[in-house]
Amino acid sequence: MTSFQSTLGEESGIAEELAENQQAISIAEFFEKNKHMLGFDSGARGLVTAVKEAVDNALDAAEEAGILPDIYVEIQEAGDYYRLIVEDNGPGLTKESLPKVFGKLLYGSRFHVREQNRGQQGIGISAAVLYSQLTSGKPAKITSRTQGESEAQYFELIVDTDENEPEISVEETTSWDRPHGTRIELEMEANMRARNQLHDYVKHTAVVNPHARLELREPDAHFKFERATDQLPEETEEIRPHPHGVELGTVLKMLAATDSHSVSGFVQEEFTRVGKKTAESIIDEFRDRHDGREMRWRPPASQEEIDLRAVVADATANKGQEATSAFAGAIADAVDERDRIAHHELREMVADAAEAAEADHGTTFGDTVQENALEAVWLALVDATDDDEADSNDADSRLVGELYDLADEATSTRKDDAVVHAFADRLAGMFTDALDEDVRQRLTQRELREYVDRAADLTEEYDDVAFGDTARENVVETIWGVMATVPDEPPLVRELADDRDAASDLIDAMRETDIMAPPTRCLSPITADLVEAGLRKEFDAEFYASASRDAEVHGGDPFIVEAGIAYGGDLGAEGSVDVLRFANRVPLVYQRGACATTDVVKSIGWRNYGLDQPGGSGLPNGPAVIMIHVASTNVPFTSESKDAVANVPAIEDEIELAIREAARELKRFLNKRRSMQKRRKKQNVLGKILPEMATKVAEVTGRDEPDIDDAIARIMNNVLVEREVEANGDAKAVSVVVENNSSTAERLEITDIVTAEPTALPDDVTVVEMDGEWFVKWEPDVGSGDEATLEYEVTTDASFDLSVKGVETEKLTVKQ
Numbered sequence: 001m002t003s004f005q006s007t008l009g010e011e012s013g014i015a016e017e018l019a020e021n022q023q024a025i026s027i028a029e030f031f032e033k034n035k036h037m038l039g040f041d042s043g044a045r046g047l048v049t050a051v052k053e054a055v056d057n058a059l060d061a062a063e064e065a066g067i068l069p070d071i072y073v074e075i076q077e078a079g080d081y082y083r084l085i086v087e088d089n090g091p092g093l094t095k096e097s098l099p100k101v102f103g104k105l106l107y108g109s110r111f112h113v114r115e116q117n118r119g120q121q122g123i124g125i126s127a128a129v130l131y132s133q134l135t136s137g138k139p140a141k142i143t144s145r146t147q148g149e150s151e152a153q154y155f156e157l158i159v160d161t162d163e164n165e166p167e168i169s170v171e172e173t174t175s176w177d178r179p180h181g182t183r184i185e186l187e188m189e190a191n192m193r194a195r196n197q198l199h200d201y202v203k204h205t206a207v208v209n210p211h212a213r214l215e216l217r218e219p220d221a222h223f224k225f226e227r228a229t230d231q232l233p234e235e236t237e238e239i240r241p242h243p244h245g246v247e248l249g250t251v252l253k254m255l256a257a258t259d260s261h262s263v264s265g266f267v268q269e270e271f272t273r274v275g276k277k278t279a280e281s282i283i284d285e286f287r288d289r290h291d292g293r294e295m296r297w298r299p300p301a302s303q304e305e306i307d308l309r310a311v312v313a314d315a316t317a318n319k320g321q322e323a324t325s326a327f328a329g330a331i332a333d334a335v336d337e338r339d340r341i342a343h344h345e346l347r348e349m350v351a352d353a354a355e356a357a358e359a360d361h362g363t364t365f366g367d368t369v370q371e372n373a374l375e376a377v378w379l380a381l382v383d384a385t386d387d388d389e390a391d392s393n394d395a396d397s398r399l400v401g402e403l404y405d406l407a408d409e410a411t412s413t414r415k416d417d418a419v420v421h422a423f424a425d426r427l428a429g430m431f432t433d434a435l436d437e438d439v440r441q442r443l444t445q446r447e448l449r450e451y452v453d454r455a456a457d458l459t460e461e462y463d464d465v466a467f468g469d470t471a472r473e474n475v476v477e478t479i480w481g482v483m484a485t486v487p488d489e490p491p492l493v494r495e496l497a498d499d500r501d502a503a504s505d506l507i508d509a510m511r512e513t514d515i516m517a518p519p520t521r522c523l524s525p526i527t528a529d530l531v532e533a534g535l536r537k538e539f540d541a542e543f544y545a546s547a548s549r550d551a552e553v554h555g556g557d558p559f560i561v562e563a564g565i566a567y568g569g570d571l572g573a574e575g576s577v578d579v580l581r582f583a584n585r586v587p588l589v590y591q592r593g594a595c596a597t598t599d600v601v602k603s604i605g606w607r608n609y610g611l612d613q614p615g616g617s618g619l620p621n622g623p624a625v626i627m628i629h630v631a632s633t634n635v636p637f638t639s640e641s642k643d644a645v646a647n648v649p650a651i652e653d654e655i656e657l658a659i660r661e662a663a664r665e666l667k668r669f670l671n672k673r674r675s676m677q678k679r680r681k682k683q684n685v686l687g688k689i690l691p692e693m694a695t696k697v698a699e700v701t702g703r704d705e706p707d708i709d710d711a712i713a714r715i716m717n718n719v720l721v722e723r724e725v726e727a728n729g730d731a732k733a734v735s736v737v738v739e740n741n742s743s744t745a746e747r748l749e750i751t752d753i754v755t756a757e758p759t760a761l762p763d764d765v766t767v768v769e770m771d772g773e774w775f776v777k778w779e780p781d782v783g784s785g786d787e788a789t790l791e792y793e794v795t796t797d798a799s800f801d802l803s804v805k806g807v808e809t810e811k812l813t814v815k816q
């Protein structure tokens, strides 16, 4: 005991004294002291967070009401403070809800809703009000007008931190030129040191919300982001949780709150994607965990000389010979028809046989008779034949034989036969012993594993052989595979609600059952096309790629990850790439280093995708932007300030897959670019050397100089497009020849622009005249090593101009 402890022990009433100091803390007081948790840790950051909270709310509210958002943000210098004004054209707030929305923490419409929203906790805007009143001492000034109302409501209020309730100082009606919407005015101690973050937030919000019009006016800048589309994002719908990944506490709460009585009703009513069939599969999985499975044995083979009729007849008394024999025969035949039988299956067969015998012979085969027959047949199946020659060793030979077959099937061929037999023998002994405790031989998978482990340990010990983990696991799996799920009714919901272990079995069962991915109507991904369009709008790059994954689930909430990459062009080549992070269409500005998105980007081997990555890990270098969007009904953030996505493995996996999908396209682009660069270099060298060689050769041989273009095209495996014009009487015969020297088939788009009307054209070309010029368009498919020719005529002198598309310039030689 320490001296401090001894003092404590001697003084009576110290606990009471300490207890007097204990008191409840209001949530508002708590956040007042822990402003950093909500993103208000400094003046610079506080301003950005306040803008973010107000703009996110405005977007949420307008979209929810089906209104194209039009948001105006203004930051003014106001003496020692900064004044923030945010106006939206959303549906507005009623007189009753407005004070609570702005003057009470943890008050909101989204916390209990399983639907993708920017807001989640109902803290954001009231925290901004709290920050403003703490730093400037001024109340928040809110104007709001709901649709159809002739006047707007005006409030001045603060948060009463003791009570966490709004304290209203002014409440009146006013006129406002917006037909509907909300205007917030907050004064706060702030500075513009985080101007870049503020601009990034607004700019990136515009990238992922092309349907919104945003305007930002601050002391030194004024931006307008016009909307790029009049299409609101698909309306989202609320959904129930998905059974994959829900946690025990949540399920216990749901069990306590549900109106369903049965587990089947519960899983169908409370979860998404669970119909009757899925519910049955979940319950089967639950039974496997909660009740275990029953061992199924083979019926006796004919050579075993087990006479089941005699066994049943011996166990049945006083039912008359005819009826008894019909009863026994029906059981024996039913057993004989099966591949394997579990105890509960045999029980059903006996009941069926009793019913049939009763119907045919008028004799009742009641419960006791059925029980006797069941026990006798079951023991004959699992125990032994009672045949005269059987000695005690043969007593379990049926089980040994069957378990030997199963173990043999499960283990590698390298295992010695005698060893497998010895193992099966030991395992059979355990099954036989189990009969004393539970004649049905019900085992959970864990119990079966214990049996197998024990038998394997003994085998290792006495037979001096290895019986490794894989072999053990295979044996468990094989035996578990032949065991039967039991038909027992699962406990009622109210029993489950009080039974943690059983509820946990239900969660495992839900996890193990194949269940369709959750519906995505509750999510509003940006879509791959718009991810790319957003990047194009914002970054002048050379290459863009994007990927949008299918929905997955974490903690019962569906989520979708999207990724995009922009590369080259005007993007800065110095230093590491830019990572743009978004959650539910909201740009994440702070805590980049603590975000799962950044962690995943760092963990990818970017050299493999053609980017420079010093040391082979960490952020890659180069002129690239990597964008990641996580959309979910519940984005797991690292803190209430919603700056960084938490390290949830299921989400990290999807982030990685989405990035890799886009990165593969980048790799293809970079590889191609590299090979084209090589080609260009080689072609340049050839273009220099060949003419000199040609001249020399011509000089030496006294012949004409060979055609250089043709030669280059062949050496470089290029596609050569060549036009020739020959006089043909008064007319001119024109031919355009395509010679494909490359190793792949090519589809070209050739336009010959002619200043005279072309005639004698083949059918597969189109001609359009514009201002005295004729555009002859021809689209030949030319196989590798093949040639194609277009021929036509012009009657007068003309000039020509060939344009060729469909083949990279590096692979093309045009001669005209």
Ligand SMILES: Nc1ncnc2c1ncn2[C@@H]1O[C@H](COP(=O)(O)OP(=O)(O)OP(=O)(O)O)[C@@H](O)[C@H]1O
Residues within 6 Å of the ligand: 053, 057, 058, 061, 088, 090, 091, 092, 093, 101, 107, 108, 109, 110, 111, 118, 119, 120, 121, 122, 123, 124, 125, 126, 127, 182
């Ligand atoms: N501009 C607005 N127009 C209409 N309703 C609004 C507006 N701003 C807030 N609300 C309503 O007030 C509620 C509370 O907003 P608040 O910012 O406190 O929390 P939230 O957005 O729900 O969650 P979070 O704390 O994650 O931001 C919202 O859920 C919404 O119903």
